[in-house]
Amino acid sequence: MPYSLSEIIVLFFTYAVIGWVWETIYCSIKDHHFAYRGFLFGPYCPVYGFAVTTILITTFRVSDNLILLFLVGFVVASIFEYVASLFLEKAFHMKLWDYSHLWGNLQGRVAPQISLFWAIGVVVLVRFIQPAVQRVINWEEAHTHGMLALMVVLVMGTDTILTIISVQHFHTTTKMWNERAEAYRERLRKRLESALPEEKPALAKRLDNWRAEMLDRRAELDLRLLNWNERRLVKSFPRLKVLDAKRFNEMKQDLLKHSK
Incomplete structure (x- = not known):
């Protein structure tokens, strides 16, 4: 193993924070508004932390060979992105990205164009970024003797538990809205089917605009709005x-x- 356990934890945290900063800046510029990225509450994206530490460990022996480094980065990044997508879908019933519109995609979870981007990123990361980051971590390890790693485990572990609770609440909220929406649309459909000819145009319009009508009547229907994290x-x-x-x-x- 090229890294100690405490080094792996600190590397994970470091790149989780770097990933959060990168995604937040990029998506805020792209979407023209501030986008607080990340799945957890804190300013870090664990998927980057897991991905980078996995890549650093798997590419350690080929870091001096650009071609092998690129190929291993391509494969590892693709596998990781696929597994992360599958995990989110099975564990939380959510899909955060979808590459179905891209050529050669696999179930919308990975696509060659995206994996190519990650592979280039792996080369830049291993050859240019990681050496500087490792010098900082070596200094930190010498002075804190693993205490920073312990703090990371405690903070991110607590955050993960709170996030799981929040996502379960979100899932409950989405199911409630979904069930009420289906029932509301069904009531309108039945009224439309049995309505008098002169009543049908108005009811058809209400059925077309069911989303707006439900939101206007949310208090009457006992529907709650989304909280901050949702x-x-x-x-x-x-x-x-x-x-x-x-x-x-x-x-x-x-x-x-x-909900604003």
């Missing part, structure tokens, strides 16, 4: 899909506007 997830991940809440996916942007 709004952040919807706003920061425009491609977010809740896999078992189709109607919620259709109205999430409208609901976001009303």
Whole structure:
């Protein structure tokens, strides 16, 4: 093993923070508004921490060979992104990215163009960024003797527990909106089918505008709005899909506007 356990933990945290800064800046510029990225509450993206530490360990023996470094980076990054997507889908019923529109994609989880970008990033990371980061970590290890790693475990472990609770609450909220939406649309459909001819145009219009009508009547229907973290997830991940809440996916942007 090229790194000690405490080094791996600090490397994980360092690149999780760097990944959060990168994604937040990039997505804020792209979307023209501040996007607080990351799945957890804190300013870090664990997926970057896991990905980079995995890449650093797997490419340690080929770091001097640019071609092998690129190829290993391509493969490892692709596998990691696929597994991360599958985990989010199975554990949280959520899909945060979807490459279905890209050529050669695999179930929308990975795509050659994206993996190529990550592979180039791996070369830059291992050859130019990691040496400087490692010097800082060597200094930190010599002075804290693993205490920073312990703090990282405590802080991020607590954050993970709180995030799981929050995401479960979010899933409950999405299912509630989804069930009420299905029931509301069904009531309108039944009224439309049995309505008098002169009543049908108005009811058809109401069925077309069911999202706006539900939101206007949310208090009457006993529907709660999204909390801060739920709004952040919807706003920061425009491609977010809740896999078992189709109607919620259709109205999430409208609901976001009303939840501000």
